[in-house]
Amino acid sequence: TGGGLEGVVQQIQLDIGRISERNLGRDNRVIGDHKRDCIAPYLDEGFVSYVNSLPIQYKVDFTLPRGQGEKVVLRRVAKILGLGTSSVLPKKAIQFGSKIAKLEGRKEKGSEVCSRLTKKGKS
Numbered sequence: 001t002g003g004g005l006e007g008v009v010q011q012i013q014l015d016i017g018r019i020s021e022r023n024l025g026r027d028n029r030v031i032g033d034h035k036r037d038c039i040a041p042y043l044d045e046g047f048v049s050y051v052n053s054l055p056i057q058y059k060v061d062f063t064l065p066r067g068q069g070e071k072v073v074l075r076r077v078a079k080i081l082g083l084g085t086s087s088v089l090p091k092k093a094i095q096f097g098s099k100i101a102k103l104e105g106r107k108e109k110g111s112e113v114c115s116r117l118t119k120k121g122k123s
Contacts (some may be wrong), residue, residue, distance in 0.1 A: 005056050014057075016048065042074075066090050 024043075031038045041047065051059070051073065061069045067090040068075065078087035 005060070008060060016052065018045075019087050038082070 027038060054073065058073055059071070061072055063069065064072075067088050073093055075087045078084075
C-alpha cells in the first residue's frame with residue numbers, strides 16, 4: 001500500500017476484504033469452544049458500509065497522540081455517551097490486549113482449522 005492517508009484507506013479496504021478469513025474464523029473458534037456467542041455490532045454490514053463511506057479524516061487524525069488520533073468517530077461517540085476515560089485509551093485487538101497471541105506463540109492463521117479444537121486433535 002502507499003503512504004499517508006491514501007495508504008490508510010488502502011489498508012482499511014484490504015483489512016475489510018479479508019477480515020472473515022484472518023480474524024473472524026479464529027475468533028469464532030475460540031469463543032465457540034467456550035460455548036459462547038460473539039456479538040459484534042461494529043461488524044454489521046450497514047454500519048461498516050456507512051463508516052467506510054465517510055471521509056478518512058473523520059476516522060483518523062495523525063496530528064493527535066495515540067489513543068486519540070485513531071478511531072476518531074468511535075471515540076467521539078464514546079465521549080458523548082459518557083465513556084470519557086475509555087474514549088482516550090489506546091485500542092488493542094482482543095488477542096493482543098489479552099496477551100493470548102503471545103502466550104500461544106504459534107504461527108497459525110485465522111483461516112486455518114485448528115487441530116486442537118477438532119475431534120482429531122483432542123486427546
